Amino acid sequence: MTSSEQAELIVFIILAPLAVVTALGMVLTRNAVYSALLLVVNFFCLAGFYVLLEAQFVAAVQVIVYAGAIMVLFLFVLMLLGIGNEVVVKEQMRGQRPAAVLLALGLLVAIVGALAAGVFDAEPASLAAANEGGNVEAIGRILFTRYTFAFETAGILLVVAAVGALVLGKRQP
Amino acid sequence: MTGTVWDIFILLVKVVGVFAALMVTVLLTIWLERRIVAFMQTRVGPNRVGPFGVLQTLADGIKLFFKEDVRPSNADKLLYGVAPVIMMIPAFLAFSVIPFGFAFGSERAQLADLNVGLLFVLAMGSLQVYGIVLAGWASGSNYPLLGAVRSSAQMISYEIAQGLSLVGVFMTAGTLSAAGIVAAQQGDPLLGFIPRWYVIFQFPLFLVFLLSGIAETNRAPFDLPEAESELVGGYHTEYSGVKFALFFLAEYLNIVTVSAVATTAFLGGPDGPAPDFLPWLWPILWFAAKVFFFIFIFIWLRATLPRLRFDRLMDFGWKVLIPVALAWVAVTAVVLVVDVNLPRPVLLGAIGVLLALLLLSFLLPSSDKEKADRTAPGGSTP
């Protein structure tokens, strides 16, 4: 094992349990603000994993978008609603729990199926080749040539979701 | 193995050195601010502790250690203490990607040259919102909560403008790395005397960055989070003692960091004429001089401008800074793609000055009709 592999292992051993604990804490905490903050810590653990995988851009984006924007939106909503220490936990949708169980099972089947079908069996291209000329540059090159359609679709989805939420929120004050 | 130990030793020396330098810079900045503002208001300012009062900040800091820590009884015990820490730590970390010189022998004068570079600074900046939101929420009090909601809205709005203002720099430099951006700004001066700094080729973005940087650090005239005439102390109303000191430290650390990023992205970083005598020292001096130039602008603006009203502040961010930044990115893109006979830097510089004039025209007194619109009721505080 080289020294950098050792470092990788040590960081993983620190981060992985932390990620699991914060994820569980996020689900189990009654206080909404603590729950949101535990999720933020969990996002940081994920960013740490991305750094270990030499996916620096994804790590930075994880912090900027998830921790820095989406969770801030969550906290904003919490402050606007004025949820203090007690949260009324009431299921809004009927059949939410069975649906959640079904979806989770479906995801499990999909993952196991993909593993069984040998999706990950192919020999990986080397990390050095993938990150040639810098991680961000590599992502940009592939995103704006091969995955243009996905990129534009993501843009449309983003706008439709956001504008829809804004306009619907306005209608019912 | 000795190599590794030596590496770790060097690393520790650099980290501790940068940490100490940042602290000293903050102490100096606070003292400078008090002296300069005093000078502009024909007062004397602190002049008792140490030569010219330089040690005043240190004395104030030590004093805060002896202060009682008053925590309101309905504050959230844990988060009340965590908030100032969350505020301060990103401010320290953001500095780690800034190159403050060129090299000491084989070592570079920069803590970490990341491929994501300045994106890291933006990521750290986006975390500071948590410090403010939590401080306001955990205090369990009305003024801090209002201040927190308000200032987080302000910070997130200007964060966008700040991020967009760096896009043009990334486009021309072709890299995100701070060292790469500094390297891209070196080279022979244009026409013999104009340095290739992005302050010239990306002038509108420089203005956008500076303005949004001031708003991000919650400094006058964008200091609404702590508008004492409306919100007492804003999000840190309930704080005292060392916890208050951490908020104070974080604010000034942010000023230093924003100045350092502006220096790196727009003023060529440690670039500058260096005589042969002590060649490693000059870049550091240039860097420090440029950083203190920006710090002076921060102080000068505070002494000069009155505070903005909140709705106008948001308008300025969303309707002026973001469109200008986007438009300039488009202009840069066109200039970089289209083949022209003129050298591209000159073209960018010329268009930049025109656009900057347009931007500055927003500062001119508005016409009567507009004035009537703007003073119309309804735009009051939350």
Add this chain to the structure above:
Amino acid sequence: MTTYFQAYGTFAALLVLSIAFVAVAFGANRLLRPNRPTPGKLTTYESGMDPVGTTWSQTQIRYYVFAFLFVIFDVESVFLFPWALVFADIGVAAFWEMVVFIGVLAIGLLYAFKKGVLRWA
């Protein structure tokens, strides 16, 4: 490879150092400060008046709109960063791709604006 981990190691060292700094500051404060709480001291500050009502005050919904806009623009700028780096290599195609992307965004915002969602107050 090693420089990569060295860079992030430096970052971790700075993180540890700043946490240590905070710990020392809090510890020193705990040892040095007086502690004489009185009920008056521990109430929340409302400019010398006794606090009225709950500790939470109603805030305008308009702040929520800005938080939402922030998320949209943040994602947009995240796409702009890699685009800025490779733009010169790919050339005109990349330019139009980004024009379409921002154009879609602008149309969406224009729609929201027409609906009066973005009006302050």
